[in-house]
Amino acid sequence: MSNVLPHSLFTDFDIDLFKAGKHFRLYEKLGAHLIEKDGVKGTYFAVWAPSAKAVSVIGDFNHWLEGDHPLNVRWDESGIWEGFIPGVDQGSLYKYKIHSHNNDIKTEKADPYALYCEHPPNTASVVWKLDHNWEDTGWMGGRKDKNGLDKPFSVYEVHLGSWKRKNGNEFLSYLDLADDLVAYIKETGFTHVEFMPAMEYPYDPSWGYQLTGYFAPTSRFGKPEDFMVLVDKLHQNEIGVIMDWVPSHFPEDAHGLGFFDGSNLYEHPDKRKGYHPDWKSLIFNYGRNEVKSFLISNALFWLDKYHVDGLRVDAVASMLYLDYSREEGEWEPNKYGGRENLEAIDFLKELNEEVYKNFEGVQTIAEESTSFPMVSKPTYIGGLGFGMKWMMGWMHDTLTYFKKEPVYRKYHQNDITFSMTYAFTENFMLPLSHDEVVYGKHSILGRMPGDEWQRFANLRTLYTYMFTHPGAKLLFMGAEFGQSEEWNFQQSLDWHLLEYDYHKGMKTLITDLNKLYRNHPALYEKQFSAEGFQWIDYSDSENSVLSYIRKGNRSEDDLIVVCNLTPIVRDNYRVGLPAGGKLVQRFNSDYKKYGGSGVSNKKEIPIAEKEWQHRSFSAEIRIPPLAVVVFQIL
Structure with a gap:
């Protein structure tokens, strides 16, 4: 029986x-x-x-x-x-x-729908009922007003296992992070945190990008309710939560989804569509109805049960193209003869439609590295329906430019200005992510040229340029205090560096940049619209100076941004302006508290009715070395 x-x-x-x-x-x-x-x-x-x-x-x-x-x-x-x-x-x-x-x-x-898993390397599922008394009603009720595309979006990207460790080299628990991480994000002023995959994964070196427990927070750091406490505490402190989500592939581990019932159940049966050669992993069968239900249910699960505010969808490019990372003969064209994966495209559109239909005030963000059109446009006009897309071109061009010695930058002005030719084709997020600080690429600080002062000055300039450039922002943990070494997932960030003035100054800079971003509507109200940006002058390559206007809904909120990308002080530098009055300095990345030289402007600079740079008004300013200065007209 x-x-x-x-x-x-x-x-x-x-x-x-x-x-x-x-x-x-x-x-x-x-x-x-x-x-x-x-x-x-x-x-x-x-x-x-x-x-x-x-x-x-x-x-x-x-x-x-x-x-x-x-x-x-x-x-x-x-x-x-x-x-x-x-x-x-x-x-x-x-x-x-x-x-x-x-x-x-x-x-x-293991159960594909398990809510809790054994601590790796053990692989059993755990019978569990989610039970948490949420205290984030204030955040959830007003989320649409805090998480919108016309609001500040400054994201701190975190790998939970290596942000900080304790007792030598032990993981912090979710409950530890609910105290330490939440307090740190609040102190530094980021509006959101993004967790690299926090779902269950068997292999630490995958950083969580090869999942076996899609519905379970990894047990490395505690129980499912403990992760809820972390999200809840972030919300109570007005910090949004974005989770990395991986619908692009999954590992072949024996207890996982692969060959689940003796057949290609979750993965596509054709290896040309079902196997990822780079990652040696399996690719979901996006055309199978039950698999589509599994994936979209999983996306909604984290928004529903864990109150998550956004999903950053990993490796979208690998889903969109049948020939992604494949040689000729290793892929088969679609029914129209093209290389687009039509089933994956339909899946992504339906995913985004369901997310936005079911949850108010959330965002989906595509990590997509190609020029596939309309990734962040609504599906009803033919887009994929994401809220935002990572601006990989900006990241690549900007880091390439800043790596150059300043004396050569005048020959590469186009590298730093090119992003504005396509900045408003998508709702872009500017990412300086974990991918940029591993595998011999050096840390962001490690890319900067010059002596110690110049390296930190270059980094301050890069970050201030980033925060005044249109688009949302993302910084990987450690970048905010100038982590010197590449990221190592097996140990804590180098927190001892904050004992040194330059690193302490870098953290202060980022804290103040987050304040600048939050407090000035011109930097966020139209961050995805061409109406929110206007060049003053992008052609002064001889001096490696850029100047532009950031615009909000009201002209009195507009900001004037001037970037000096060389270590030479520019005295009496005339800038064309849109109106008369007085020019007031709102930010200067060369302040001594950041580790700068302290070159600055008078509190108020008179604006002359003198035509300059095709504008009726202008003023003479002083631009500090390797610095960005932000002004407002009063």
């Missing part, structure tokens, strides 16, 4: 939606759910395994032996196996033992 009682959480409508690829709350049905049936407490299990001929639940409650708890396959050809096991309680470890029709292969798989 079976120890499994018949039970189902599925209605016929649920099954119809699942088969049609339209069920986007699958986490409420599939997986392990603690319930009470006829007065008996236990757990309902449900798993999708259409190619299986038998599925059993094995776990610490039956000595990991199959046969005691066989699940029943549904009659409706959905491929779902389900049943209720009395007495299985919170914290029980389990897996699915799957017998396949395919050559009688037997596999032991």
Whole structure:
């Protein structure tokens, strides 16, 4: 006699939606759910395994032996196996033992919908019920007014395992981070934090980008509720939460999604579409309805159950193109003869439609490195529907430019100005991310030329240029205080550097840049619109000087930005201005408190009615060496 009682959480409508690829709350049905049936407490299990001929639940409650708890396959050809096991309680470890029709292969798989997983390298799923008393009503109720495209968006990118460690080299827990990390982000003034993948992953060197537990926060740092505490505390401190999300590929680990029921269930069966040669991982079958339901359900899960404010979607370019990282003959054109992956494109559009339809005030952000059109435009006009896109071209050109000795920069003025020719084709986020500080690329500080003073001055200039350039901002942890070495995921950031004045000054600079960004609407109200930017002069390559206006909704909020990209002080430098009055300095990256030389301007500079740079008014200013100065007209 079976120890499994018949039970189902599925209605016929649920099954119809699942088969049609339209069920986007699958986490409420599939997986392990603690319930009470006829007065008996236990757990309902449900798993999708259409190619299986038998599925059993094995776990610490039956000595990991199959046969005691066989699940029943549904009659409706959905491929779902389900049943209720009395007495299985919170914290029980389990897996699915799957017998396949395919050559009688037997596999032991973790639950794709598990809410909690064992601490790696152990691989079992854990029966769990999410239970947290949220205290972020204020944030969630007003989120649309804080998380919009016309609001400051300054993101601190964090790898949870290496931001800071304790007791030698132990991880901080989610609860530790809820104290230390939240206080630090609040102090430095970032508006958002972005977590590199916090879902369960088996292999530390993957940094979390090869997932096996899509619905479970990694147990490395604590329980699921502990992660909720971290998100809750961030929200209570007015900090938005973005999570990296990886629908582009998954690893081949034996307990994971690969070859799940003895067939290519989650991955595309054609290796040309289902295997990623660079990452040696499997690619989802975006054309399979049930897989699409799995992925979109997973995206909505984090927004629903964990109150997350945005998803940064990893490796979108690899999804969009059939020939991504493939040689001729290793890919097959689509039905129109093109290289676009039409099924992945349709999936991304539907993903974004569902996210924005179901959750007010959230954002999706594409990490997309090609010139694929309209990534951050609405689907109803033919776009992919993302809220923002990483501006990889800006990142590459800017770092290439700043790496050059200032004496040569006059020959490369176009490198630093080119971004403005396409800055408003998408809603761009400017990323100086983890990818730029690994694999021999050096830290951002390590790229800067010159002696110690010049390296820090260059970095201050780069950051101030970044914060006054149109678009949202993203800095990887450690960049805000001038981390000297490349990022190492196996250890803490070099916090001892803050004992030194230049590094301390860099952190102060970033804190003040975040204040500048938050406090001046001209820097964010029209950050994705050509109306929010106007060149004063981009052609002074001889002096390597740039000048431009940032504009908000009101002209009185406009800011004048002047960048000196050489270590030569520019005295009596005349700048064309849009109006008369007085020029007041609002920011100067050369202040001594940042480690600068202290070259500055008078509190108020009279504006003359003298035509200059095709403008009716102008003023003479002093531009400090390797610095950016920001003014306002009063």
